[in-house]
Amino acid sequence: MNIITDHHVHSEFSGDCNTPIDDVVKRAIELGLKEVMFTDHQDFDYPSDEICFEINIEEYVEKIKKLREKYKEIDILMGIEIGYQPDLNDKINNLLNSHPFDFVICSIHAWNDIELDTGDLFKGKTQEEGYREYFENLKYCVEHFDNCDVY
Incomplete structure (x- = not known):
């Protein structure tokens, strides 16, 4: 039996989504899904104040x-x-170890006050230099952080 599910679902708990979490569950039930997985964003020290990516974790x-x-x-x-x-x-490890998460996605959205989705990674660099910096950070992450299910 194949189970169709999505392990990358955001709700109003993520700064980049305004869909009520209840609505997501109701729609998943309507679609006949057997499960729904919420993986809302938690980005400590995100460099922009335009979007808050810190979850009220207790809520x-x-x-x-x-x-x-x-x-x-x-x-x-x-x-x-x-x-x-x-x-x-x-x-990050303190947060992850203090709550019973079923699934953890590790993403790299920012570092050194640079938001990756704005193109700032390439400012003052060649495209190759920007990508090299990104992949070096990704390599570091994979080598030094294993408290996740998927990168």
């Missing part, structure tokens, strides 16, 4: 718990998408 955990009690016909999994930065390794 998030409590909301998932209530949804699990309310909707018995679907498995509701609590994940998180961590925005990895090397200098935040201990802070």
Whole structure:
């Protein structure tokens, strides 16, 4: 039996999404899904104030718990998408080790006050230099951080 699921779902708990988490669960049930996994963003020290990528983690955990009690016909999994930065390794691990996450995505959205989605990575650099810096950071992450399920 194949189970179709998406392990990269955001809700209003992520700064880049305004979809109520309840609506996502209801739609997943309508679609006949057996499970839904939330992996809302947690980026400590994100360099922009335009979007907040820090979850109110206690509220998030409590909301998932209530949804699990309310909707018995679907498995509701609590994940998180961590925005990895090397200098935040201990802070990230403390968060991940203090909550029962079902799934952890490790992403690199920023470092050294650079947002990757703005193109700032390439300012004052060649394209090759920018990509090299990105892949060197990714390599460091893979070598020094293993508290996740997928990069």
